[in-house]
Amino acid sequence: MNRPSGTLLQRSAPAALALLLLAGCDVEWGGISVELREPAVEMPDTAGAASDTAAETPPLAMPVGPVLFHVRRIDAVGSAVIEPVAELLSGDLRQVGPRRAERADEFVSEFLARYYQADQPYTLFRGPARVGTFYVGAPAVDGSGLCLELRAEGRVELRPLADTLSEFLAWTPGARSGIDSLASPAYRSDMLSLSQVLARRGVQEHGIAGTWRIQPPADLRAVRVGTGARGFAATFMISDSLGPGAPRDSAGTVFLVTDYAPARGYFTVYFDADWYGRGQKRALRWLDAVDLVGGAADEWLLQASGDATSWYELVGQRDTAHAVVWSSRRPVCEAM
Numbered sequence: 001m002n003r004p005s006g007t008l009l010q011r012s013a014p015a016a017l018a019l020l021l022l023a024g025c026d027v028e029w030g031g032i033s034v035e036l037r038e039p040a041v042e043m044p045d046t047a048g049a050a051s052d053t054a055a056e057t058p059p060l061a062m063p064v065g066p067v068l069f070h071v072r073r074i075d076a077v078g079s080a081v082i083e084p085v086a087e088l089l090s091g092d093l094r095q096v097g098p099r100r101a102e103r104a105d106e107f108v109s110e111f112l113a114r115y116y117q118a119d120q121p122y123t124l125f126r127g128p129a130r131v132g133t134f135y136v137g138a139p140a141v142d143g144s145g146l147c148l149e150l151r152a153e154g155r156v157e158l159r160p161l162a163d164t165l166s167e168f169l170a171w172t173p174g175a176r177s178g179i180d181s182l183a184s185p186a187y188r189s190d191m192l193s194l195s196q197v198l199a200r201r202g203v204q205e206h207g208i209a210g211t212w213r214i215q216p217p218a219d220l221r222a223v224r225v226g227t228g229a230r231g232f233a234a235t236f237m238i239s240d241s242l243g244p245g246a247p248r249d250s251a252g253t254v255f256l257v258t259d260y261a262p263a264r265g266y267f268t269v270y271f272d273a274d275w276y277g278r279g280q281k282r283a284l285r286w287l288d289a290v291d292l293v294g295g296a297a298d299e300w301l302l303q304a305s306g307d308a309t310s311w312y313e314l315v316g317q318r319d320t321a322h323a324v325v326w327s328s329r330r331p332v333c334e335a336m
Contacts, residue, residue, distance in 0.1 A: 061099040062110055065089035069122060069170040070287065070303070070312070071134050073156055082122065082134055082170060083151040084115075085301070085312045086328060091293055093314060093326045101145035108148065112139050116152040122170040124156065127224065127289055129182040131162035134170055147309065147333035169288050169301070185222040185229045194266050195220060195234035199254045202271040210238075210252050210275035218242040219285045223257065225269060225300075230260040233286035242283050246307040250277045255284035257300065257322075270300075270315065270322045279334065281306045284313070293325065306334045 068085045084096040098107035120136040137154040158165070161182050196214050203212045217234040219242055225231040233256070235242055240251035257270040272284060283305045289298040293316065300315040300322075306329070316325040 060103060060106055060110060062107070062114070063087040063089075063094075063096055065094075066171060066175040067096060067115070068290075068292070071122070071124060071156065071168045071170045073166040073168075078155045078157065079153070080134060080156045081140065081151055081153055082136070083149065085169075086314075086326070088292060093292065093328075095328050095330075096150065097148055098146060104145050104148060108141055108150070111150060112141070121173055123173050123176070123178075124158070124162075124168040124170050125176065125178055125288075126162065126165060126168055126182060126184070128179050128291075130159075130178040130180060131165065131168065131182055132156055132158035134168070143333075146330060149309075167287060169290065183224075183229070185224045185231065187220075187222040188230065188232075191220060191222065191232045191234075192216060195232065195256070195258075196236075198256055198258060198266065198268050199234065199236050199273075202256060202268060203254065203273055206271065206273065208273050208275065212252060212254075213238060214254070221286045223286060224289065225257060226259040228260045230266075231258050231269075233257045235283065235285045237283060240281070240283070242285060242305060244305050244308060244310050246278050247276070247281060250275065251281070252276070253281075253283040255302075257286070279307055287312075290314075299325070304329065308335075309333045 065087050067087050069082050070085050071080050071082045073080045086093040087096050088094075098104045116136050116139045118136060118138070122134040122136075123130055124132040124134055134156050135154050136152050138152065140151045140153050142149040142151065156168070159182070161184070165184075195217050199214045199217075200212065203210075203214075214236055215238075218237045219233075219235040221233045223231050223233050234254075236252075236254040238252035238254075239249070240247045240253065252273070252275040254271075254273040256268050256272070258266050259269050260266050274280075274282065276282070284302045285305075287301040287303050290301050291298050292301075292314065293299060297317045299317075302313045302315060304311050304313055304327075309330075311327060311329040313324050313328075314326040315322050318325070
């Protein structure tokens with residue numbers, strides 16, 4: 001847009017406007033923003049600076065869609081811990097946390113007020129089944145800046161058949177519907193030995209270098225995948241432990257998901273393995289099958305452990321293969 005010069009404005013504008021221009025102020029005149037290019041007297045425009053600062057302050061970026069939570073039971077009497085996994089917005093997953101480190105305290109205050117009030121309930125799910133309720137006790141936030149752990153302590157009240165379970169996914173009441181019946185896949189004694197056989201075979205078939213001494217898995221879950229109820233997921237750790245913590249030198253991890261067919265037996269549908277050093281750890285374990293981003297098949301929610309923190313990953317089917325379609329990992333937090 002063309003801007004009239006300061007001299008022309010002084011001949012045509014009222015005296016009050018001329019005084020403002022001589023003071024070096026930005027003004028709106030007739031819908032046009034004008035400024036004096038050669039002010040007679042230079043004066044600091046403190047009002048203008050305050051306005052610019054306010055205009056540049058980004059929004060707090062609180063979740064606007066429903067938030068999926070992970071609840072982990074920590075004892076036999078029902079004590080548990082809850083933390084956010086992701087915000088679901090327009091079919092996409094988004095990280096839950098501050099976008100700017102300098103506004104982390106504001107974000108935490110608003111998050112606690114919105115999600116972690118005393119006795120605030122969350123509906124617990126295992127697969128498509130509603131299995132109980134989590135009640136918030138008190139916040140247990142840890143970390144700082146962009147690397148916050150937005151946890152709260154509380155308690156779970158579980159339906160029959162779910163009282164032996166230790167991990168759940170949770171939504172605010174009414175955010176997700178579900179069924180009442182719980183059909184948990186049964187753990188089979190042959191899963192332990194078969195998981196080791198499939199882990200060794202997977203490492204060989206993928207040509208992954210390293211000394212893979214496959215011992216019993218660090219985590220073994222009976223899971224329902226594909227068409228049957230006899231599948232399982234297993235995590236193997238070599239020279240390391242499952243959970244946040246840097247390896248002493250180098251280590252390896254294997255994660256696999258299997259299915260079963262009567263004419264085929266057990267077979268691997270997802271395999272992820274790596275031999276890693278410090279700063280590269282990514283140890284996966286199964287949490288649950290979920291329907292978040294849509295598609296012909298459910299996605300799988302996994303929890304990953306690194307050198308310093310843990311995060312979540314979503315595995316979805318792409319054409320005929322499974323792949324990670326979303327991750328909440330923040331590399332900057334692993335480098336701390």
